Amino acid sequence: MSAITRDPVHALEVPTDNLPLLLPSACMAEVVALPRLAGVPHAPSWLLGVLGWRLRPVPVISYDMLVGGAGHAPGPRARVVVLYPLPGRKAWEFVGILSVSEPQSRIIDSGVAPTAMDASFRYIAAALKFDERTVGIPDFAALAKVLYPGR
């Protein structure tokens, strides 16, 4: 596999219980502490609830649970990464992803190599190796389809 040779991209590594996610900074509006969320009746388990953010309602999802992992109560170090709207969604449809602890700043540069995609990686556009760890860059179009089926 060839190394990445484009200009460096600033990103945040978002810890999850499974595959850590690498989110380009340009996709993120803010990282906030996890407050009490408003539960949505009859929501799928991966929709944790609704966050009040800058006087807007922002649904918060668990990537781990979206891909079929077990869910557990978020700890005190949990954060919410508020993303700008996914492709095809309205300008006010921000969405939050649960981070099990504080996300870490990363730079994607020529020293970072793509790695093979595992069949278990779902809604992931590409996988990268960081210090022997594999991280996944979400496929935002695929996420939009699964979060908003038929819409």
Added chain:
Amino acid sequence: MAETRQFLRIGLMGADYLLPNSTSFVIEKREHLDINDTPGALIAAWQVTPGGRVPAYSVDADLNPLPRHNWQRAVFLKFGGQSLGLIADELQLLAGEDVRVEPLIPPGPAPTSAGHVINGAWVRAGQTPVLVFEPHALAGYLTQLKGSA
């Protein structure tokens, strides 16, 4: 004359929801209803009207049926020529100018054929958002309960 916009705050086992007055609703006290004493019944009471009895369902904060007896009031929604009721722990009318509702499309499949039961939220600084019912979908959901009762 423009219709005054109001919201009904509905408290359900620790969760608050708002119902806009774009749909008609009637609040009834427990003593004005015909109580269902059957253990485990989905229908907590009926509103007796000239046209018949209108059921009021007891649900939990996630809108799942949950029989309970310590309640005082119910709200009856009128839609499409019929009515269905919901037992509430708290009911409070709020003036539209006091409530700022932002649109919200919950991710995931809609739980009713009429769509998501939530279509907005009232967000205040430092407080948990209050979700807003979409009246037709809520009525559709209660109709589903009627079918299973």
